[in-house]
Amino acid sequence: MPRIRLYDLRHICATLLLAANEHPKVVSERLGHASITLTLDTYSHVLPTMQEGASQKLEAMLFKKAKRG
Secondary structure, eight states, X not given: OOOOOHHHHXXXXXXXXXXXXXXXXXXXXXXXXXXXXXXXXXXXXXXXXXXXXXXXXXXXXXXXXXHHO
């Protein structure tokens, strides 16, 4: 069985929460980071789909509003 450090568990926890769309502020607080910036700088690179998801949400909001008007 591989050795797992406490740091590894923290990293896994943060990555899984962000992948599950948990708000980065919540993840930051759970990790005890002084700022959300540290959390985002450290973990956002492991979630390349975040940008695509943001684009899809924005497109859905804009398209939905265009249909109503």
